[in-house]
Amino acid sequence: MKKELFEQAMxxxxxxxxxxxxxxxxxxxxxxxxxxxxxxxxxxxxxxASLLLIVGIWGMSQYYFFVGENTNQxxxxxQTPAILKEEERLPxxxxxxxxxxxxxxxxxxxxxxxxxxxxxxxTMLEKFEESMLADGRSIVEATIKKAYVKExxxxxxxxxxxxxxxxxxxxxxIVYEVEIDYVWYGNYKKGDKVIIExxxxxxxxxLAFYLEIGKSYVLPLYEGKDTIRLLSGEKxxxxxxxxxxxxxxxxxxxxxxxxxxxxxKYIAGSDWTVLSKEKNKAEVEMDKKENxxxxxxxxxxxxxFADYMEKVVKRYLSAK
Amino acid sequence: xxxxxxxxxxxQRSDRALLQIKQQYGKMLDIMTFHIVGNREDxxxxxxxxxxxxxxxxxxxxxSCFRAYLMKTARNLAIKKYHFNWAEKRNTHYKISLDELxxxxxxxxxxxxxxxxxxxxxxxxxxxxxxxxxKELASIINNWLLExxxxxxxxxxxxxxxxxxxxxxxxxxxxSKSKVKVVLHRLRKELKKRLEKEGYM
Numbered sequence: 453m454k455k456e457l458f459e460q461a462m463x464x465x466x467x468x469x470x471x472x473x474x475x476x477x478x479x480x481x482x483x484x485x486x487x488x489x490x491x492x493x494x495x496x497x498x499x500x501a502s503l504l505l506i507v508g509i510w511g512m513s514q515y516y517f518f519v520g521e522n523t524n525q526x527x528x529x530x531q532t533p534a535i536l537k538e539e540e541r542l543p544x545x546x547x548x549x550x551x552x553x554x555x556x557x558x559x560x561x562x563x564x565x566x567x568x569x570x571x572x573x574x575t576m577l578e579k580f581e582e583s584m585l586a587d588g589r590s591i592v593e594a595t596i597k598k599a600y601v602k603e604x605x606x607x608x609x610x611x612x613x614x615x616x617x618x619x620x621x622x623x624x625x626i627v628y629e630v631e632i633d634y635v636w637y638g639n640y641k642k643g644d645k646v647i648i649e650x651x652x653x654x655x656x657x658x659l660a661f662y663l664e665i666g667k668s669y670v671l672p673l674y675e676g677k678d679t680i681r682l683l684s685g686e687k688x689x690x691x692x693x694x695x696x697x698x699x700x701x702x703x704x705x706x707x708x709x710x711x712x713x714x715x716x717k718y719i720a721g722s723d724w725t726v727l728s729k730e731k732n733k734a735e736v737e738m739d740k741k742e743n744x745x746x747x748x749x750x751x752x753x754x755x756x757f758a759d760y761m762e763k764v765v766k767r768y769l770s771a772k
Numbered sequence: 773x774x775x776x777x778x779x780x781x782x783x784q785r786s787d788r789a790l791l792q793i794k795q796q797y798g799k800m801l802d803i804m805t806f807h808i809v810g811n812r813e814d815x816x817x818x819x820x821x822x823x824x825x826x827x828x829x830x831x832x833x834x835x836s837c838f839r840a841y842l843m844k845t846a847r848n849l850a851i852k853k854y855h856f857n858w859a860e861k862r863n864t865h866y867k868i869s870l871d872e873l874x875x876x877x878x879x880x881x882x883x884x885x886x887x888x889x890x891x892x893x894x895x896x897x898x899x900x901x902x903x904x905x906x907k908e909l910a911s912i913i914n915n916w917l918l919e920x921x922x923x924x925x926x927x928x929x930x931x932x933x934x935x936x937x938x939x940x941x942x943x944x945x946x947x948s949k950s951k952v953k954v955v956l957h958r959l960r961k962e963l964k965k966r967l968e969k970e971g972y973m
Binding site: 454455457458459460461462463464465466467468469470471472473474476477478480634716754755758759761762 | 800835836837839840841843844847848851870873876877902905906907909910913914917918922925926929930932933934943944945947948949950951953954955957958
């Protein structure tokens with residue numbers, strides 16, 4: 453469509469729509485009243501005093517917010533107005549199968565192979581906290597276009613139990629090819645095609661939450677190493693351990709990533725503890741075995757989620 | 773003063789009508805025009821042109837919605853000035869908002885154009901064709917807008933018709949800037965889908 457055509461069409465917006473928007477502007481008093489000059493000095497003094505008071509109160513509140521045992525409490529939860537706008541009101545609960553969900557277009561081949569994994573000694577599974585997002589470089593919304601298991605085979609030398617012992621190792625990663633739909637933070641842009649590769653670590657397939665092809669998620673991304681991780685004491689003798697991508701997903705696959713419905717709502721586990729304090733949410737009823745680490749799942753509107761993300765980005769990412 | 777009274781003054785050819793318009797709507801005209809043309813000089817020139825246009829068109833016209841008529845006239849004149857004075861080179865609010873809609877535009881003509889074999893058609897026929905396309909597209913956009921909630925409609929029109937910045941829209945609707953950006957992003961996507969469905973993309 454030509455830009456000129458659109459511009460001309462916009463000239464024909466219906467009068468009632470123009471009137472409605474004008475009303476919204478007028479009723480918000482977009483036009484500030486003129487203040488007589490003699491009152492400006494007094495008003496300026498009052499404004500300065502108020503500002504000092506506000507800064508003082510803010511400073512005290514920041515002290516109590518940030519110097520606390522639980523840093524997750526440092527993000528304010530948005531105050532939901534007592535009377536919610538009709539479109540934003542969510543029921544108290546909803547069944548997962550009743551949500552407008554994207555169809556899974558295909559399953560990932562050989563996903564069960566990943567249960568034959570290498571256990572790293574330092575793999576102690578910490579509980580998910582929003583503060584982990586600070587380890588990342590970006591938070592995006594993306595649709596999974598392709599997903600497959602990649603196998604690496606390589607020879608190593610290791611001296612842990614026997615001098616100069618060699619061995620053949622196999623490692624598996626899961627590769628996602630995604631398309632970016634929206635960027636909350638980071639250097640990507642809409643339409644970018646990104647390859648994400650995650651090694652399988654200490655994870656049995658029943659406890660792993662892989663992303664499904666065809667669905668869209670909120671993905672907090674980080675940049676890791678560009679090679680497969682070797683066990684401590686091992687040295688590579690031969691084989692290719694260079695990964696396709698350094699980009700990984702924070703806390704994948706240990707909890708369900710935030711899923712986005714077709715009508716732009718967000719399903720997140722209760723392990724997003726600050727988010728789950730938001731008042732306007734619906735509990736999503738799903739099979740217990742689907743829940744994994746999170747006790748419950750909640751549905752949020754895009755308004756609530758956008759407000760929350762603004763705070764998250766400010767707190768953990770843009771301050772870096 | 774009610775709009776009906778302003779129109780009566782215009783019909784009586786009373787100068788008070790223009791004074792009243794300036795008093796009542798001057799600031800809104802100023803803000804919207806400035807959003808489009810991007811500088812004070814052109815804004816003032818535009819507002820004078822608007823008053824002149826209204827004076828000359830009422831009567832004989834008697835618009836049912838005076839405010840909308842006034843704002844549309846102002847907007848049209850401002851956009852003409854925007855294009856004429858190469859305001860595209862400046863980053864006005866209007867230009868920035870149009871840039872956001874880039875994904876809807878392409879340089880190639882689409883289904884409605886006829887191609888080389890019709891290049892010998894007289895210019896008046898092409899203008900008629902263009903007018904029909906504009907009306908059809910306007911109808912699609914209007915229908916789409918009317919299906920939206922009041923808030924979403926307000927956000928879209930404030931941005932892409934009125935030329936408000938994201939900050940101004942956030943303040944207008946008492947919402948965060950993030951939410952404004954998200955809503956605009958979603959709406960552009962939805963509009964694109966609708967236009968694709970109607971064959972305009």
